[in-house]
Amino acid sequence: MIDLSTEYLGLKLVNPLVPSSSPLTGELDTAKKMEDAGASALVLPSLFEEVIEHEQKQLERFVHSQSLGSYEAQSYQPIPEDYGSELDNYLERIEQFKSALGIPVIASLNGISTSGWIDTGKELQQAGADALELNVYYIAADPGTSGEDVENRYLQLLADLREHITVPVTMKLSSQFSSVANMVAKLQQAGAQGVSLFNRFYQPDIDLETLHIKPALELSSSVESLLRIRWIAMIRGRVDLSIAATGGFHQTEDIVKALLAGADVTHLCSVLLQKGPDHIAVLKQELEEWLEQHEYESVAQMKGSVSQSCAINPAALEHSNYMHVIKSYGQ
Numbered sequence: 001m002i003d004l005s006t007e008y009l010g011l012k013l014v015n016p017l018v019p020s021s022s023p024l025t026g027e028l029d030t031a032k033k034m035e036d037a038g039a040s041a042l043v044l045p046s047l048f049e050e051v052i053e054h055e056q057k058q059l060e061r062f063v064h065s066q067s068l069g070s071y072e073a074q075s076y077q078p079i080p081e082d083y084g085s086e087l088d089n090y091l092e093r094i095e096q097f098k099s100a101l102g103i104p105v106i107a108s109l110n111g112i113s114t115s116g117w118i119d120t121g122k123e124l125q126q127a128g129a130d131a132l133e134l135n136v137y138y139i140a141a142d143p144g145t146s147g148e149d150v151e152n153r154y155l156q157l158l159a160d161l162r163e164h165i166t167v168p169v170t171m172k173l174s175s176q177f178s179s180v181a182n183m184v185a186k187l188q189q190a191g192a193q194g195v196s197l198f199n200r201f202y203q204p205d206i207d208l209e210t211l212h213i214k215p216a217l218e219l220s221s222s223v224e225s226l227l228r229i230r231w232i233a234m235i236r237g238r239v240d241l242s243i244a245a246t247g248g249f250h251q252t253e254d255i256v257k258a259l260l261a262g263a264d265v266t267h268l269c270s271v272l273l274q275k276g277p278d279h280i281a282v283l284k285q286e287l288e289e290w291l292e293q294h295e296y297e298s299v300a301q302m303k304g305s306v307s308q309s310c311a312i313n314p315a316a317l318e319h320s321n322y323m324h325v326i327k328s329y330g331q
């Protein structure tokens with residue numbers, strides 16, 4: 001019997017297959033299907049800072065109009081019916097998922113400023129979230145913002161939250177840091193129990209007819225997993241926190257490579273949007289078969305065995321391999 005269990009953010013998971021934040025993880029029926037198919041935990045869709053801020057502004061406007069006490073202002077500014085609805089719905093969803101599912105439920109916050117997140121973090125914890133994933137989706141468009149400024153945002157946000165909540169916190173990072181390994185080490189020092197590598201930035205497109213910038217959401221493909229696998233292999237063994245691989249994990253082979261590189265779990269999104277929540281059962285079955293065929297008894301045994309600290313040819317992960325790769329073209 002192959003043991004697929006793994007540990008992630010201090011949680012004991014029955015296998016490394018974790019649906020990541022997406023519309024699929026926000027519906028209880030679909031979440032139940034994914035659990036039945038073998039998902040070992042799930043990350044809820046993010047609660048967005050912009051939405052909470054918008055609701056707060058609505059309330060402030062309402063309170064202001066009430067304090068003016070004028071009939072006109074009150075009738076013009078009705079009580080916002082949906083005040084607090086996003087946060088309240090989110091908290092309700094955590095409670096509902098926790099009572100209906102047996103797997104850990106990880107809440108997700110998406111924002112860039114610390115204001116407000118501490119209270120929200122506490123509420124998510126109280127509602128029963130087993131861990132928090134922070135997705136600091138920040139595009140440093142201002143030339144006056146330095147790399148250090150950007151890093152400090154992440155570190156400050158994490159440190160503030162860590163002071164007030166006890167559930168594990170993991171940071172979902174983009175690959176766009178000058179030194180990914182150093183950033184992960186700094187996050188660990190600031191109290192992160194894990195990192196999810198890497199967030200995908202969706203690139204807006206230009207509509208050539210209207211000349212408008214239009215949003216574009218493309219699902220990933222397997223080739224994107226290689227960037228994640230490379231970085232995970234380079235940091236596993238050098239930092240001491242949980243690592244989730246996210247972005248481009250479609251085939252069982254991609255998942256196997258992430259585990260060999262040193263991931264504790266692989267997050268799944270595009271593949272489940274394309275193939276449906278039941279596809280987790282296929283991936284789980286194939287993962288088991290792969291381990292059996294390659295004479296591994298457990299995920300724990302294979303995890304990190306091709307990380308840089310264990311690899312047969314560690315230099316192949318670094319720059320020294322660049323020259324060989326480009327010379328191999330066409331051979």
Ligand SMILES: Cc1cc2nc3c(=O)[nH]c(=O)nc-3n(C[C@H](O)[C@H](O)[C@H](O)COP(=O)(O)O)c2cc1C
Binds near residue numbers: 110172199220221247
């Ligand atoms: C439709 C859609 C919605 C998503 N929503 C969120 C979200 O709310 N929060 C988040 O952190 N990531 C979100 N993601 C990103 C995914 O969780 C995942 O990290 C990314 O798609 C890369 O994984 P994949 O290659 O398996 O799709 C979303 C992705 C998609 C396609």
